[in-house]
Amino acid sequence: PKLTKVLLADLVDEQFEVMQQSAAGQSIELVNAVDQHAVILADRDKLIEILKNLISNAIKYNQPNGQVRVSYQQTAAQWTLTVADTGIGISQADQTRVFERFYRVDSSRNKQVVTGTGLGLAIVAELVAAMKGQIHLESQRGVGTSVAVTIPQSHATPDR
Ligand code: ATP
Numbered sequence: 001p002k003l004t005k006v007l008l009a010d011l012v013d014e015q016f017e018v019m020q021q022s023a024a025g026q027s028i029e030l031v032n033a034v035d036q037h038a039v040i041l042a043d044r045d046k047l048i049e050i051l052k053n054l055i056s057n058a059i060k061y062n063q064p065n066g067q068v069r070v071s072y073q074q075t076a077a078q079w080t081l082t083v084a085d086t087g088i089g090i091s092q093a094d095q096t097r098v099f100e101r102f103y104r105v106d107s108s109r110n111k112q113v114v115t116g117t118g119l120g121l122a123i124v125a126e127l128v129a130a131m132k133g134q135i136h137l138e139s140q141r142g143v144g145t146s147v148a149v150t151i152p153q154s155h156a157t158p159d160r
């Protein structure tokens with residue numbers, strides 16, 4: 001895999017720009033809480049694909065005047081990227097299934113939610129597995145969802 005130094009906050013800003021219109025249409029606030037200096041050694045394309053899918057979900061399944069917040073934490077051993085929303089949430093039963101290909105929560109429970117193929121989270125899960133990482137989803141119906149992707153710092157720390 002081609003690993004490069006990625007300025008994560010910039011990548012998040014780029015995705016926010018792409019999705020700014022759909023977010024504004026629902027009065028959803030996009031918050032980039034990633035440290036401006038945070039550099040990750042990673043496959044840039046995989047990271048973009050992960051961000052694209054998680055942020056698009058956080059916007060699509062949000063509620064009017066909601067918020068999407070992307071944050072980042074790191075330790076010597078691993079880094080974690082979290083996309084949190086104040087959206088419709090996912091029931092306990094559905095939480096175990098949303099990573100399956102083509103699985104979408106019943107559209108009646110999702111209100112009139114928009115289009116999708118049900119592949120986004122399955123793709124994220126594959127990419128994260130390829131990076132030897134883990135996904136942790138927390139959600140509460142009517143309150144929101146947070147998806148955390150944790151990847152080991154299995155490679156040399158890039159120079160500052
Ligand atoms: P695609 O991403 O392929 O365009 P999709 O968004 O329906 O379609 P996934 O991203 O795999 O597919 O998500 C699967 C299902 O999980 C969604 O249809 C939705 O019901 C639920 N879901 C995913 N993310 C969220 C979220 N942040 N809040 C609430 N429900 C979610």
Ligand code: MG
Binds near residue numbers: 057120
């Ligand atoms: Mg999706």
